[in-house]
Amino acid sequence: MRFKQYGLLGVIVLLIVIFSLSAPNFLSTNNFLSMISGMAIVTIVAIGITYSLTVDGFDLSVGSTVTLSNTVIISLLVWYQLSFGLSIVIGILAAIGVAVLNLILILYFKVPDLYATLATMFIVEGISLTYSEGGSISEGMSRADGTQTIGKIPDLFKAIGDPLSSVLLMLFVVIVSYVILNHTNPGRVMYMIGSNKKAAKYSGIKVNRYIAFSYIMSSVLAAIGGVLLASQVASAQVNSGAGYLMTAVAASFIGATTSKAGKPNVMGTFLGALLIAILENGLVMLSVPYYGLNIVKGSVLAIALILNYAHFKRGL
Numbered sequence: 001m002r003f004k005q006y007g008l009l010g011v012i013v014l015l016i017v018i019f020s021l022s023a024p025n026f027l028s029t030n031n032f033l034s035m036i037s038g039m040a041i042v043t044i045v046a047i048g049i050t051y052s053l054t055v056d057g058f059d060l061s062v063g064s065t066v067t068l069s070n071t072v073i074i075s076l077l078v079w080y081q082l083s084f085g086l087s088i089v090i091g092i093l094a095a096i097g098v099a100v101l102n103l104i105l106i107l108y109f110k111v112p113d114l115y116a117t118l119a120t121m122f123i124v125e126g127i128s129l130t131y132s133e134g135g136s137i138s139e140g141m142s143r144a145d146g147t148q149t150i151g152k153i154p155d156l157f158k159a160i161g162d163p164l165s166s167v168l169l170m171l172f173v174v175i176v177s178y179v180i181l182n183h184t185n186p187g188r189v190m191y192m193i194g195s196n197k198k199a200a201k202y203s204g205i206k207v208n209r210y211i212a213f214s215y216i217m218s219s220v221l222a223a224i225g226g227v228l229l230a231s232q233v234a235s236a237q238v239n240s241g242a243g244y245l246m247t248a249v250a251a252s253f254i255g256a257t258t259s260k261a262g263k264p265n266v267m268g269t270f271l272g273a274l275l276i277a278i279l280e281n282g283l284v285m286l287s288v289p290y291y292g293l294n295i296v297k298g299s300v301l302a303i304a305l306i307l308n309y310a311h312f313k314r315g316l
Helices: 002-022 027-037 040-054 062-078 083-106 113-129 155-161 164-181 185-193 197-202 206-235 242-256 264-286 290-312
Strands: none
Touching: 002 264, 027 040, 027 164, 027 264, 040 062, 040 164, 040 185, 040 206, 040 242, 040 264, 062 083, 062 113, 062 206, 062 242, 083 113, 083 206, 155 164, 155 206, 164 185, 164 206, 164 264, 185 197, 185 206, 197 206, 242 264, 242 290, 264 290
């Protein structure tokens, strides 16, 4: 049991030692800051998935939500010259709309979470692609009908995506989410629902209210990931958030291995994202081809799932 709780942290330390010995610049200040800031979006999105997992749900639409918020924010800045504050608010509201769609399918039509959010993923991808007129959006780029764009992306908005700002935002999300899920009554209730939804309902808990909260938080955090992405690349690319989905899923499931009961948890998710970031960064520094990285991430996820589910099968 002790290995189950601290094994992930031990693997992270072991990888740091291995990569620091095999890649001399691995522990350099610039590389370390680049690696930590680079995991910010994945971590934030993965914590959103963790919220949905606590109530025994699973939000597959987060990648599309990242794309949607990124697209909306950049378009409002470049096409309509809105302030970046208002653009961010509208981008987050658009993401909440994704949560509402998920909740209609899950709570009203009783579609299983996995299938509902899979359908939403494709719908939102299509909405983002249609809204962006089938292409990318950036400063000075004409629209599909030839209309010139004059909007600028403010330097202050770009500063949100600076390495230090990204790390601080990520840590803020981690700390706040940890407090919510571990030290507040709503958090405890969400875990109770995840353990036994029927028992929670029979005990008088308004289950649907907490499920709604979990999916709204998942979408809001995905939107914040989209804000970071928009500020870092200063453009909106087709399906730009899709690449974050599976990495975030892997981080959240790997993180569950740190819990005695195999439950999703914020600190475990953070460590899972850190593990993947270290693996990616270290392998790239060792000149491993980028197209082989998914093999490594998938293998790590498979091992984490084996450790987690083998634990329950043995009844430990």
